[in-house]
Amino acid sequence: MSLAIKNGAIFFQGRFIHKEILIGDDGRISKIGNSLVGDESIDASNLLVLPGLIDPHVHLREPGATEKEDFNTGGRAAIAGGFTTVMDMPNNTIPTTTKARYEEKKQLAKKALCDVIVHFGATPDNFDEVKKADPPSMKLYMGITTGHMVITDKATIEKHFALFPKDRPIVVHAADNDPNETKNLAATYDNTEFALALAKKHSRRLHLAHASTGKEITMAKAVKSATVEVAPHYLFLSSKDAESLGATTYGKVYPPLRSEQQRIVLWKYLEQADCIATDHAPHTIEDKENSAAGFPGLETSLSLMLDACDKGFTDKIWVVERMSERVADAFNLKDRGRLGVGLRGDITIVDPKLTWKVSGSGLETKCKWSPFEGRELKGKTVTVVKGGELIYLEGEFQK
Ligand code: DOR
Ligand code: ZN
Numbered sequence: 001m002s003l004a005i006k007n008g009a010i011f012f013q014g015r016f017i018h019k020e021i022l023i024g025d026d027g028r029i030s031k032i033g034n035s036l037v038g039d040e041s042i043d044a045s046n047l048l049v050l051p052g053l054i055d056p057h058v059h060l061r062e063p064g065a066t067e068k069e070d071f072n073t074g075g076r077a078a079i080a081g082g083f084t085t086v087m088d089m090p091n092n093t094i095p096t097t098t099k100a101r102y103e104e105k106k107q108l109a110k111k112a113l114c115d116v117i118v119h120f121g122a123t124p125d126n127f128d129e130v131k132k133a134d135p136p137s138m139k140l141y142m143g144i145t146t147g148h149m150v151i152t153d154k155a156t157i158e159k160h161f162a163l164f165p166k167d168r169p170i171v172v173h174a175a176d177n178d179p180n181e182t183k184n185l186a187a188t189y190d191n192t193e194f195a196l197a198l199a200k201k202h203s204r205r206l207h208l209a210h211a212s213t214g215k216e217i218t219m220a221k222a223v224k225s226a227t228v229e230v231a232p233h234y235l236f237l238s239s240k241d242a243e244s245l246g247a248t249t250y251g252k253v254y255p256p257l258r259s260e261q262q263r264i265v266l267w268k269y270l271e272q273a274d275c276i277a278t279d280h281a282p283h284t285i286e287d288k289e290n291s292a293a294g295f296p297g298l299e300t301s302l303s304l305m306l307d308a309c310d311k312g313f314t315d316k317i318w319v320v321e322r323m324s325e326r327v328a329d330a331f332n333l334k335d336r337g338r339l340g341v342g343l344r345g346d347i348t349i350v351d352p353k354l355t356w357k358v359s360g361s362g363l364e365t366k367c368k369w370s371p372f373e374g375r376e377l378k379g380k381t382v383t384v385v386k387g388g389e390l391i392y393l394e395g396e397f398q399k
Contacts, residue, residue, distance in 0.1 A: 006044060058278060193219065307378045310352070
């Protein structure tokens with residue numbers, strides 16, 4: 001069945017234009033033009049029609065910690081937040097660090113309503129497994145995190161860089177978590193510098209995860225083969241909020257929320273960043289109360305960014321590019337991230353004027369809480385099509 005998306009402003013080649021989109025039986029965009037007719041049609045009057053968004057950084061927790069999230073609930077959260085593709089991190093309780101586990105996770109992920117791309121995890125000694133699995137991307141932890149995947153030995157880190165295929169990104173968690181801010185920032189910058197130097201030396205692609213300071217963005221952008229992502233919680237929350245949320249409970253995240261001053265500097269450097277990533281890291285309320293680090297972000301990130309556009313802090317075109325095509329480019333995804341004939345019929349339709357209030361209990365994520373509880377945000381995903389299939393229509397799941 002073909003599907004026409006009519007009457008909206010579509011994001012096409014860096015701008016919004018009034019055109020229609022036709023998605024063919026094969027789930028790919030077959031035409032962009034005027035007066036298109038499909039077997040079915042969606043009316044996008046007064047709405048923005050975006051390429052299906054891509055999130056390069058989520059933790060959907062399956063297998064191993066499905067009490068926090070699984071591919072069903074995480075996939076629904078992704079779709080409700082406008083993402084048709086998410087990239088899942090390997091730091092599960094059962095880590096994605098062998099070919100067998102990598103293949104198993106890809107199978108499990110098929111039940112998600114969105115597409116899931118699985119990042120493979122580096123350990124101090126899994127070089128053969130990386131080679132056997134031959135993944136499109138790898139995550140390397142230099143700083144302590146949920147799970148036990150950190151690599152501190154510099155020669156081992158270098159060996160991973162030297163062996164991983166040249167054209168594929170190595171996602172680096174360089175952030176340190178020392179409770180002392182001065183110490184953790186110094187260690188974070190040291191780690192970042194070391195990893196970037198390796199990318200240069202070995203001509204490797206590096207993607208810097210969750211930059212939380214302007215300096216990390218500047219450092220990454222000085223290296224041609226590096227890209228860098230920012231997570232909205234570092235733009236909209238600071239250590240002041242961490243205190244009111246509970247420094248050791250609901251306000252706890254790695255890297256930690258920064259000072260108000262750092263948050264303002266991050267906004268100054270934001271324009272240079274390549275990607276917006278949610279770093280959706282759900283934990284149950286019980287686990288949060290027992291000091292687990294991480295925030296859910298799939299259902300709030302786009303709205304936070306659109307709300308910031310409405311307030312004049314940033315620009316819609318910039319945001320959409322960093323949540324779609326620039327992510328596709330950073331991760332070599334050739335078939336998505338843009339609206340274009342022959343590309344996948346993945347479409348996110350948003351209402352830039354729809355104001356809603358964040359309420360954890362109403363979210364799709366299994367964790368049912370949000371650090372943004374009670375915030376009023378202007379801008380929301382209303383309809384999502386994936387591969388030509390209507391999955392979410394006017395805020396209701398169709399399956
Ligand atoms: O706060 C965090 N939570 N930071 C990470 O790096 C990992 C994540 C998680 O998996 O919970
Ligand atoms: Zn993460």
